[in-house]
Amino acid sequence: MSVDDDESGGGPLIQFVTFxxxxxxYGINVMQVQEVLRVTEIAPVPGAPSYVLGIVNLRGNVVxxxxxxxxxxxxxxxxxxxSRIVVxxxxxxxxxxxxxxxxxxxxxxxxxxxxxxxxxxxxxxRYIQGVATQEGRLLILxxxxxxxxxxxxxxxxxx
Amino acid sequence: MSLxxxxxxxxxxxEKVEEPDHALKxxxxxxxxxxxxxxxxxxxxxxxxxxxxxxxxxxxxxEPKAEQSTQTQQQQDSAxxxxxxxxxxxxxxxxxxxxxxxxxxxxxxxxxxxxEASQLPGQPAWSxxxxxxxxxxxxxxxxxxxxxxxxxxxxxxxxxxQLLLIGEGDRALAVDTICNTMSVVKEDVRxxxxxxxxxxxxGIIVEELSVLLDVDGVxxxxxx
Numbered sequence: 354m355s356v357d358d359d360e361s362g363g364g365p366l367i368q369f370v371t372f373x374x375x376x377x378x379y380g381i382n383v384m385q386v387q388e389v390l391r392v393t394e395i396a397p398v399p400g401a402p403s404y405v406l407g408i409v410n411l412r413g414n415v416v417x418x419x420x421x422x423x424x425x426x427x428x429x430x431x432x433x434x435x436s437r438i439v440v441x442x443x444x445x446x447x448x449x450x451x452x453x454x455x456x457x458x459x460x461x462x463x464x465x466x467x468x469x470x471x472x473x474x475x476x477x478x479r480y481i482q483g484v485a486t487q488e489g490r491l492l493i494l495x496x497x498x499x500x501x502x503x504x505x506x507x508x509x510x511x512x
Numbered sequence: 513m514s515l516x517x518x519x520x521x522x523x524x525x526x527e528k529v530e531e532p533d534h535a536l537k538x539x540x541x542x543x544x545x546x547x548x549x550x551x552x553x554x555x556x557x558x559x560x561x562x563x564x565x566x567x568x569x570x571x572x573x574x575e576p577k578a579e580q581s582t583q584t585q586q587q588q589d590s591a592x593x594x595x596x597x598x599x600x601x602x603x604x605x606x607x608x609x610x611x612x613x614x615x616x617x618x619x620x621x622x623x624x625x626x627x628e629a630s631q632l633p634g635q636p637a638w639s640x641x642x643x644x645x646x647x648x649x650x651x652x653x654x655x656x657x658x659x660x661x662x663x664x665x666x667x668x669x670x671x672x673x674q675l676l677l678i679g680e681g682d683r684a685l686a687v688d689t690i691c692n693t694m695s696v697v698k699e700d701v702r703x704x705x706x707x708x709x710x711x712x713x714x715g716i717i718v719e720e721l722s723v724l725l726d727v728d729g730v731x732x733x734x735x736x
């Protein structure tokens with residue numbers, strides 16, 4: 354795939370940071386990624402919703418970490434050496450998402466992004482922005498702003 | 513005419529009390545009569561009362577303006593709990609393995625807890641029973657069940673070792689262990705925002721990544 358071809362056709366190039374969750378590859382817009390952290394201490398927060406793993410101290414700022422596997426309806430696993438917290442900035446606020454591993458940055462043209470197959474429920478697929486094929490693998494693009502509902506964004510803003 | 517003159521001059525005291533309207537009219541009439549005969553200097557002496565009344569009203573008008581500006585500043589201060597000072601002491605403790613903090617000045621004391629408490633029928637789920645402390649009855653609160661029920665499963669077994677006396681000393685938060693105390697300045701805490709639906713949650717002590725309790729909110733929750 355000629356991702357290095359500039360805007361020669363098919364729309365502008367968009368960069369995505371890809372990460373792994375249960376052997377599937379997901380992508381989020383690189384513009385929304387602030388940084389990637391190794392997993393250190395995640396302090397649990399009493400009373401927090403189930404999809405909140407806890408909070409981390411990022412240079413004096415409290416960042417809420419979302420259990421991405423739980424959010425995506427995937428089984429939980431122990432944190433490994435490859436696990437990372439991707440600190441993202443959505444329209445709503447800055448949060449961290451725990452992922453199994455961070456892979457790479459890929460570039461896609463707009464016309465390479467397809468709509469997600471309509472197989473899941475609206476609830477579970479609302480944060481799927483689209484899909485793309487990369488070297489024979491499906492890349493699932495995530496709309497971070499829809500990772501949580503408005504009520505949920507409001508709820509985690511409390512922490 | 514004779515009636516009017518009687519009212520103005522020689523009305524008995526008892527009659528004034530029974531008919532206040534007439535008494536007031538009589539008093540004012542008397543003043544008017546006096547003005548006609550009193551030198552102008554005395555008139556100026558009698559003016560201060562209404563002036564004084566006006567000053568009081570002006571003061572009452574100006575005070576709310578000052579309060580409004582103060583209130584605006586307070587609202588911008590992330591709805592801080594009322595007890596927050598620039599610097600305060602916090603006791604750190606663990607409940608269900610999670611470290612939390614409580615302002616020392618909101619506590620009445622610490623007791624060791626043997627796990628024994630008298631069970632009263634009809635108590636809420638968060639009540640572990642009642643103990644006696646210096647002949648005073650103290651309700652022991654299952655802090656884990658009150659503050660973090662979502663983290664409790666059927667297998668969860670907490671064995672609190674200490675009690676933190678709060679309120680008037682008649683409520684006690686059962687905690688696993690007491691860790692240490694620390695001095696906290698206001699800026700060390702990420703305070704709750706105004707929309708928080710957990711009254712016991714004051715904020716997070718950033719350095720410790722620990723929730724700071726708002727004891728007033730805990731008591732509010734217990735009273736609900």
